[in-house]
Amino acid sequence: MAHENSPGGVGNLVTLDGDSIRNATSGMDLAQRIEGRLAYATDQRDLSGLLYGAILRSACAHALITRVDISKALEMPGVHAVIKANDVPGLNCFGIVIRDQPVFCDERVRYEGDAIAAVAADTPEQARAALDAIEVDYQPLPVVSDAALAEQQTALHNSHEKHGGSNLLARETLECGDLDDAFSRCAVIVEHHYQTPRQMHAFMETEGGVAIPDGKGGVLFRVGCQSGHRDAEQLADILGVAHEQVTVESTVTGGAFGGKDELTVQPAAGLLALKTGRPVMIHLDRFESCRTGMKRHPVSVKMTTGCDAEGRLLAHKAEAILDTGAYASLGPAVLENYLDHATAPLYRIEAYRVSGRLVYTNNGVCGAFRGFGGNQATFAVESQLDELAHGLGIEPAALRRINLRSPGDAGSRNQTVRWTAPPAGVLAAAVASPLWSRPDTDTGRWLTGTGMAMGAQGNGLGDGLPDSGGGRISLSPAGRICVEFGFSDYGQNIVESIIRSVCNGVGCREADVEVLLGSSRGPDSGPTSASRSTVLVHGVLASILPRWMDVVRGHASRVSGHPEEGLAFGPGGVFFNGRQVLSYRELAESASPDEMAASASQDFPVAPDSGQPVGRYLQLQIATVARVAVDRLTGRVRVTDLHHVTAAGRVIYPPGYLGQIEGAAVMGQGMALTEDMTTRDGSYLADNLDQYLIPTFHDAPLQRVDVLDDTPEDDPFPVRGVGELGIEAVAPAITAAIEAATGVRVRRLPVDPGDLLVAMAAKEQTL
């Protein structure tokens, strides 16, 4: 790690480089994960009596179902069960916020991935063949495909009367100040439309898992998911059993990014397991995953922003439409986070009104996705600031410098905010990036340019949502310090972060620690989402480690005969006067596990003095500097460099921090340049990763990640979660760089090379 003083004169600026990885990583399952050797739940095929399940999906984007005949499928070879809507003993619906998605549709289908029936058979091929034998008659209905027109079209959910039975699922407005008065005093006003794409998570491991009946009416699920406890509750309601009869083990998961926050294969697998009395595995192939999986909400927004002649932001207005697809999932929460980010949290604005409408359509289903609506809003906000700067004739960085909040300021919603560094310090570090000193070229084939954008990201689920989590620590019979959380590890390597925190707190070695994650029988830590896990892990460990050490020290004193105050924890055991007197194994053998355990739960920190809950209390920042090369011949854009300056508290585990920022940035690059699951009449136009194109290693730029840490010593929340921060400002930084290279401002993502080329050609004509 390279240390230097920050250009802004605040905090300590550290560059996370190769040394920070080599010195910090133990390898763990990283090599297995990279090489495809990590065993997921669906790799465990040696279960006795295992059957394979498959799900029949709707052939129509919107239709009434007039007949479902499973009789032929029941007679197919190897088939053990075929189930449909009337076989669901409990609730035939699910959904994290609103339970509006049927497990199996019985009257109406609302997107091409809707489930109608499911089969369990001896082999996957037999299950697939049986699906083909199920007869379904549809009566097509008009397809709602344009989010802007959705509210004037046939309502997809007749029961949804909140907004007069229309396709408007939610609307929300955040406002402050006198907007009309503020606009009347502006010297420069810019108004533009922005559009962001329907992005797919494209995780390595497609949705899958196995449901194992316990013979007493209960079911154990081993599945790749993000919230075992919440899934267990929903599944018990669907299966019609007591909550205690459902256990969910969130196994090692090959990526999620929000796409496994909602139930996926679990309902069908669980119902088939209970019906057959045998374990049932369902694993979607990539085609089915593309067709049925969650996507990022596409957003269309009109944004109007004004400032005075000195560049002070006075007025800001946004009107957004978010397409949530056929079902709500986490759409209402995404809308809330979008609007929070649309208020431009980093900047002081005298008055704003940002409003959004979340509408149902037949365009698949949208839900949680890294950034959670925030990065869509930041793309528009940061682009607006660049436009204003151009209008004023000043540097974009100068406009930001005028308007950035200071550490003592309230947040954009007048809530208390905890930064870990002054926003001006982050900006100063970004302005000092060496990428700016490389000369831009406007001759030859490749036009190069550098641009920058900033972003803020709050940790936690958000406004008014229940958000708490707990953990447990004990000494296992084998003498290992056993730490339990309900979180899932789907590649972010939270295990290493936990081990590192325990070792730092206890003074033991990594081999002394065992981490158990993801069981709904263990502590309820809440979902693995919203960049909340790291905050809660650190908070809970800070609470329980001292108590647990006191308990264990007392026990060690009684066993060893040494006074408590002289005993110290160390590698492998407990020490007295520098000599190990008991190993952890000897300690474990001397008492029951429950005698040396401690647990705690805590609410996720929210702004303490707000009149109403405002979740954006723990704030992180990022400034991303992008350098691009644009092909004058074709409009093709290469992102050659990304330099991120982050302020997200103390770094506990450098490889994890680096991986999150860099990985999220490449995901943001995909959203900016190539990724969009487009639809026509409710049908996706891509069905696999040879048509839906994510960045490859050859597309990934050189990246540098700097950490500006000015966290106060007494900050009770010095460690923050960075799972989403890296994606926040990438897209607007890239489009700013494209403008620097070509003079063309792109407001619709992903950047279309053809459109860009035509605009570049038009510019050339005027020269």
Place this chain on the structure above:
Amino acid sequence: MEPVNNEVTERQAVRVMRPESPRQAVSFAKRFRAPYIAGGTWLQPSCERDRQWPVHLVALNPDWPGFRGIQETEDGLSIGALTTLDELARHPLTALYLPPLSGLINRVAGPGVRHLGTVGGNLLAGGDLSALALALGTEVDVVEGKGSNRRPLARWFQDRPASDLLRSVTVPDCRGWGVSVEKLGYRERFSPTRATVACVHAGLQVQLAVCGEGGPGRLMVTEAMLRDEGIRELTDLAIVVDSELETLGWHDTRLRLAVRRMLESGLMEVTRGA
């Protein structure tokens, strides 16, 4: 003769026939209306996408004489149709005859696909190689029902019976020619070609070809203009190229603009110093 079977089936029910000779392969292909399979990198994803597989496949044998490998002949460079893309990119004769080709192949698919995918398969799918092959005036050696036949690739593209079996392609001796080839994909690697453009300055004349979203084709009208009038005003060239591309099936005006610019750049490169 057994009745023709056009049905499709599940993957595990596909019958793979292994003929003993190229002639027998052609016979099987005709008799069962079965597609040939070599690397399978195009066939496999297509069938997986449709969940439908042909009942029969005719497996080609790279050990058949002339079907695999690269060698110099008196007509130029002979490349077996079952030569893999990776072999083609790495072969020393490729570097000697066609230095730009390795760079192009490096942008075709990914390493795994290039280890399996063949020259013949790429050409038949109108893949990245077809623009360069057309521009070079490549000839194909085809095994037919009645024997073998050699003809220009451009003509074969226009009228190709499905049972024709490609044995090899022969690239003329292009050492000393100016050759430029450029691919536009959706991303840097592992992307279908949106447009691949090849320009060849073969002694006194320029040869141009494209492949991609508008299909493969030789730009004969543009070549004729260049032959008759030389490279005059690029505006005139742009009009002719644009018109010819549209005639060939390139209907996206924005993509035609990119192709025009790529062609202009390629022309400048291959005619520089000429």
